[in-house]
Amino acid sequence: MSEITRAVPVARPKPIQAVPLRHPWRNLLAFALIFLLLAFIIDAAQREAYDWPAFALYLFDVRVIQAAGVTLALTFLAMIGAVVVGIVLAVMRETDNPVLRAIAWGVIWFFRGTPVYVQLVFWGLLSSIYQTINLGLPFMEPWLVLETADVIPLFWIAVLGLALNEAAYMAEIVRAGLLSIDPGQTEAASALGMGWWLTMRKVVIPQAMRVIIPPTGNEVISMLKTTSLVTAVPFSWDLYTRTRDISAATLNPIPLLLVASVWYLFFTSIMMIGQSRLEKHFSRGQLGHGATPKRRRRQDRADRAPVVLASPETVAAPSGAGAPEGAGMSDVAGMTEGDAR
């Protein structure tokens, strides 16, 4: 048997005398920037062209508030449509059926490859391209003929155009989410006796959400801003087009642009807050994210526990084969103490 030599004690290192690092240039730059910012604000407050009284007058104008509501409605309806169509396209792209795959690919290719403004103009001309909607069987006299312009109001044309464009992007986002799930997870679920739908609902989709939510939040914010393009349809009741129309009458565009910007900013700020909440919720179990405070406290307590397990008695188990269980256990506990961070 070989001898086990004793560890040699090492002297403690001296305490470190820490001096904070100085940043003279950084401070100077900061002062300069703050000065410029203040100068800009003071100047802007006094500048005639901004016309702050008009800004205050129109900020809560009924027409503006209604237009803000319309913009929100456009955003959410278009997003809902985009998510639904996007999921369908994502699933189509992952099927074994080559025809479905090709169709999904083609749809995504078209809608990602053309500008949304151009698409919206196209949708606006829908009623010129297809003047009537005929209900009936092909090659036979239609049962019902509808004027396209009568049955589909411009609002819904705008929603449709925005949604279909966005669906192409959502499809890719959803697909990335579904592909991010380790196949071991679905297998584990089905080994627990869960069916396809239950596995999707309880295992795959919630985890895919972690990947899907952040870019989708960005897409919502981006959609809110894209709604300003519906003037291409032409739909004129959204926030931007409405404020433009008002200013066209008053010949004073700048304060109304400010009004529109403030409303857009207000909505996007709320959305950003909502998004970070959602991200936190869906990232449960990820390292460094989302553990709720209650759990964190519980972990802190548990963190200390292994230290007790690794007390001298357990570590100093006989080196022979006498106590494998104790030795094995303390090995594991000692190891996890480090890993559990």
Add this chain to the structure above:
Amino acid sequence: MSGISVQGLWKAYPSAEDRDEVLVALEDVSLEVGEREFVCVLGPSGCGKSTLLRIAAGLEKPSLGTVETQSRPSVVFQEHGVFPWLTVAENVAYPLRLRRVPRAARRERVAELLELVGLTEFAGYYPSQISGGMRQRTSVARALADDGNVLLMDEPFGALDEQTRVALQQELLRIWEQTEKSVLFITHSVDEALTLADRVVVMSHRPGRIIAEVEIPFGRPRDIIELRRDPRYGEITYQLWNLLEGDTAAAEAVAQ
């Protein structure tokens, strides 16, 4: 009735290179796992031993043949088996929730199981916050939460370091001795197979066939460190390696 009964099992996959050809993963595999018996399937990588387990678990369909199990089997996978968004305790409770066990009973059973696998302290942790060994214990505890008495294990300790593996092997034996489970344990490790099993089934290179069944003479309960001093340990190790090597040599001879 036996715990697991595999009869004349074949599994073939379409070849990736040639559409008209198939790859035979399993060739006429038959084996029995008796009630409360611990059987290890030992084979080189790519021999189809995991396929055998996946078919037994119902994750894949056999091309031919049947697998019968006494109850719906619980499975412990090599990795990625635990749910990352649930805490250790919630993972263990999951099969119970699926069976709609009332909350109080569930909590009691989970506490019992966590005690059994030594994870009581870590009940509130997420899988990403614990070590690989602890994740596998969680996986074992979750499998035990299923009421069935058939347990399938697919190289559950394969991704762990050796010391953790030995510690978990010892614990698995202790836990298994307290339960009524019939176990089919897949491994590529000779040591692991003869340490754990009552009987070792040796499989050949692809196509996977059973080339030998070796009874392990060690009694229960086993101390797996002590086991290594037993002269029979070396003898059986030698025997199993010869079986595997002989098969490799034969496979190479066929290839040439």
